[in-house]
Amino acid sequence: MSFESSATAAGPAGSPPPHTVLVVDDEPTARLALVARLKRLGYRVIQAGDGRAGLEALRRERPELTILDWMMPEMDGPSFCEYVRQDPELQTSQILMMTSHDQPEQIAEGLARGADDFLSKAASKYEITARVQAGMRAATLVRRLKDATEEIRQKQEALEQELQSAARYVESLLPPPGAILPGVQMVHVYRPSLALGGDLFNIVPWSDDFLGLYLLDASGHGVSPALRSSSFATFLRRDSLLRHVGSNDPGAILTEANKQFPLTETGHYFTIVFASLDLRCHTLSYATAGHGGALLHRRSGEVCWMAQPNLPLGFDPSTSYVTATLPIGLGDRLYLLSDGLYEFPAANGELWGQGRLEKTIQALGRQPLETVITETIAEAVRWQGHEQFPDDVALMGVEVAI
Amino acid sequence: MQTKERPVPNGVILEMTGDLTYANREQFKTAVEAIRQKGCRHLILNMAEVRFVDSSGLGLLALVSQNFKLSQAKVSMLKPQSYVREIMSLANIQKLIPVYDNEQDALSGHQRAA
Numbered sequence: 001m002s003f004e005s006s007a008t009a010a011g012p013a014g015s016p017p018p019h020t021v022l023v024v025d026d027e028p029t030a031r032l033a034l035v036a037r038l039k040r041l042g043y044r045v046i047q048a049g050d051g052r053a054g055l056e057a058l059r060r061e062r063p064e065l066t067i068l069d070w071m072m073p074e075m076d077g078p079s080f081c082e083y084v085r086q087d088p089e090l091q092t093s094q095i096l097m098m099t100s101h102d103q104p105e106q107i108a109e110g111l112a113r114g115a116d117d118f119l120s121k122a123a124s125k126y127e128i129t130a131r132v133q134a135g136m137r138a139a140t141l142v143r144r145l146k147d148a149t150e151e152i153r154q155k156q157e158a159l160e161q162e163l164q165s166a167a168r169y170v171e172s173l174l175p176p177p178g179a180i181l182p183g184v185q186m187v188h189v190y191r192p193s194l195a196l197g198g199d200l201f202n203i204v205p206w207s208d209d210f211l212g213l214y215l216l217d218a219s220g221h222g223v224s225p226a227l228r229s230s231s232f233a234t235f236l237r238r239d240s241l242l243r244h245v246g247s248n249d250p251g252a253i254l255t256e257a258n259k260q261f262p263l264t265e266t267g268h269y270f271t272i273v274f275a276s277l278d279l280r281c282h283t284l285s286y287a288t289a290g291h292g293g294a295l296l297h298r299r300s301g302e303v304c305w306m307a308q309p310n311l312p313l314g315f316d317p318s319t320s321y322v323t324a325t326l327p328i329g330l331g332d333r334l335y336l337l338s339d340g341l342y343e344f345p346a347a348n349g350e351l352w353g354q355g356r357l358e359k360t361i362q363a364l365g366r367q368p369l370e371t372v373i374t375e376t377i378a379e380a381v382r383w384q385g386h387e388q389f390p391d392d393v394a395l396m397g398v399e400v401a402i
Numbered sequence: 403m404q405t406k407e408r409p410v411p412n413g414v415i416l417e418m419t420g421d422l423t424y425a426n427r428e429q430f431k432t433a434v435e436a437i438r439q440k441g442c443r444h445l446i447l448n449m450a451e452v453r454f455v456d457s458s459g460l461g462l463l464a465l466v467s468q469n470f471k472l473s474q475a476k477v478s479m480l481k482p483q484s485y486v487r488e489i490m491s492l493a494n495i496q497k498l499i500p501v502y503d504n505e506q507d508a509l510s511g512h513q514r515a516a
Contacts, residue, residue, distance in 0.1 A: 118444040219457045220424070263468060267461035268426075271493075290460075309494045315464040316498055339457075 018381075019136055020044045020063040024054030024080070025098070026072045030121065039215060041129060043402065051075025055083065055231040058090060064139040065132065067119065070099045081114030084304065092146060096131060163195045163223070170196060170226050173233055181205050183279070183402030189377050191393040198225025199338045199392040200233050206248065209279040212238070214329045215336040216272040217291065219312075225268065228261075232270060235260060250274040251323035254313070258289065258321065263314040270313045270322035273306070273336055277328065281401060284328040287321045289313045292339045292354065295361060299331030303362050305354070333369065334398045335361065340391035341376075344384050352383045369397045403452075405433040410509060413444030415480070419451040422459035430459075434466050443475045446508050449482040455489055469499045477510045501514075 021043045031047055038045045046061055048054035052074050056065060070077040077097050078309040081212040084090045097115035099106060100122070107118050116138065119131050170192075177187050188201065198218035206212050208398050216232055218225035234240060235257065243250075245256045253274055263269050273294050275286035286294065290312025296304050306326070311319050328334075342357045360379045373395055383386055403420035414437050422430060437445055445466070449474045455463075467477045482490060490496060502508035 217457075219461050263461065263464055265465075267458070267465035269461050269464070271457075292492065307492075309492055311494045311497060312460070312464070315468075315493075315495075319497075 018042055018044045019065070019139075020046065020061060022046050022048065022054065022057055022061065022063040022066040024048045024051065024057075024066065024072070024077075025069040027069070029143070037125060037128060038132065038375060041132065043132075051077070051080045052087070054080060058084070058093060062366055063093075065094045065135040066141075067096045067098060068115070070097060070106075078110055078113040081110070081392075085114040092142045094135045094142070096135050097222075125130065156317055159197075166223070166226065167192070167195045167197075170200070170230060173200060173202070173230060175201075175203050180211060180398075181279070183400065184211065184277070185369060185399045185401065186396060187373045188396040189373055189394070191377070192387055193340070193392050194222050196223055196226040197392040197394075198222075198229050199340065200229040201336055201394055201396045203396065203398065206276075209309065210248070210379055211277040211279070212241075212248070212275075213277065213334075213336065213396070213398065214272060214274040214397060215291075215294070215338060216270050216402040217338045217340075217392070217394075218270055219268045221392070228264075228268070228270070232257070232261060236274075248276055249323050250276055250285055251321045254287045254289050254321035255319070258313045258319055259317055261313050262317065269315065271339075272313065274310065275306070275334070275336075277334075277398075277400070279400070281288070281316060282328050283325050284334065285323050285325045287320055287323050290315070292337075292342070294326075295335040295337065295358065296326065297333045297335065297361055299329060299366075301362065301365065303358055305358075328400055332400050333372075334400075336394075336396045336398075338392055338394045340389055340393040341380060341395055344380070344390050346383050347385050352380060356383070369399050371396050403429050405429065407433075407437065410446070412507070413446055414442045414511070415446045415448055415505070416438060417448045417451070421454040421456075422452055422462065423454065423456040424458035427458060427462055430462060435469075438470060438473055438475065441473075444509075445470060445477045446480055446502075447477065448480045448506075450480065452486055453483065455486050460489065460493055460495065463495060464498060478502060478511075480505065480507065480508050 021038050023031055023034055023045060026049050035045045035047055046063065048057045051072050068077045068080055081095055084093055092110055095115050096117050096119050097110045098119050098121055102120045110118060117131060117135060119128065156367055174190060175186065180186050186203055198220060201215035203211060203213040214236060216229060239254060245253050248342055271290040273286060273291045275284060277284055283352045286306050288307050289310050293305050293307025308324065310321060325394045342352050342354045345351055360376050361372060364375055403418060403424060403426040407417045408417060416433060420426065421480040470477045477499050479499050481503060482501060
């Protein structure tokens with residue numbers, strides 16, 4: 001059974017609604033006396049005559065404070081408390097337990113089973129007032145905390161959605177795998193360490209038999225490197241390169257990029273490997289800036305790293321980056337990769353390293369490019385013992401079949 | 403990372419202990435900036451006790467070198483460990499910050515072939 005009791009006269013317009021107290025007691029006389037006292041104190045009061053009705057009223061009305069009798073049929077006070085503490089929606093309710101004999105053991109048991117405070121049935125009206133006010137203070141603080149937590153949760157969710165949407169944008173800048181030109185296949189993996197990565201790569205046909213490709217790595221992790229990378233990717237578009245550099249030469253492109261992208265005031269910068277593939281002359285030209293470079297895996301099985309010891313971009317505005325050129329033949333494969341693919345430790349701290357990466361790719365040999373890419377990542381994951389790389393990982397494989 | 407300053411003729415040696423990484427960039431920046439503000443002409447970074455430099459640390463070294471250059475001062479590096487030395491040489495850092503194997507050479511600016 002459950003009784004409702006109308007609130008005391010509404011306060012003047014604009015004043016906050018009165019706090020609500022739920023009184024749960026099976027003895028009508030005691031209950032009505034307490035209800036009358038609470039109403040005189042200005043609270044809105046609801047009542048229930050047993051534990052079950054009390055739980056219903058608690059769930060429905062969410063009073064600031066519940067005053068609960070210990071001894072009741074159906075569900076006694078301590079069982080009521082235990083139930084409330086296990087219910088995620090109700091668990092922060094403030095409960096004041098009433099008892100006729102205030103023995104220390106009983107008080108300890110009541111607190112242990114979930115009551116917040118005790119009130120003796122013999123308490124003076126001053127003590128009742130003081131305990132109820134203390135309970136209200138606690139209830140108000142808990143409510144503020146819950147509201148603040150909820151606000152933070154909502155903001156966090158909005159922020160994460162923003163990040164996800166930015167991450168989708170960055171991934172939309174990556175080239176779709178498949179045939180880039182007749183006879184040139186590309187497969188890639190992109191595993192940013194956070195939602196947003198600072199690694200970016202692309203492969204773009206500049207004519208029927210000429211391709212530009214690059215892999216860049218913005219130092220740092222998260223939003224800022226992702227923004228810097230996408231702005232750099234815009235600089236590396238074909239039309240922009242023609243305007244700013246006026247040349248296909250990788251060295252000339254990096255020399256200009258070095259001027260356009262100085263070290264940031266927090267010391268952030270890019271490393272990059274930039275290459276062009278001339279299918280008519282069968283040559284591969286490249287330049288690197290502070291980048292571990294690319295791996296050329298020839299059809300013969302020979303492996304060579306394309307890297308020059310060079311300053312990263314922005315370290316010194318007077319640096320000239322020089323193009324190196326290699327012959328490239330049918331069936332040769334080129335792997336552009338970020339240092340995140342070899343500079344990560346096993347559980348014992350030992351780094352995987354370029355040597356192991358090279359051996360892995362060499363051992364996979366002439367298996368389909370897709371398999372080599374997938375298995376290389378799988379081998380790296382086995383080395384570190386888990387899926388989550390500490391840095392952004394990017395790997396783009398290109399096979400020349402003409 | 404821990405740092406300790408030691409004055410030498412015409413400069414300051416900064417004894418560094420720990421890793422030069424993103425996590426402790428602020429400590430390093432604060433220590434170095436304080437030295438630059440005092441009008442130091444030659445900062446010598448003693449890297450003998452530095453085990454690891456990450457990409458963020460590398461950027462900081464470049465930034466410090468640029469800032470000292472703007473103050474008409476120079477930065478040198480002393481005794482980097484082999485792993486750190488390898489990272490430095492892949493990024494060609496010795497072009498900006500000369501590397502020395504002993505204090506005397508660093509002070510005199512006499513660079514032996516690395």
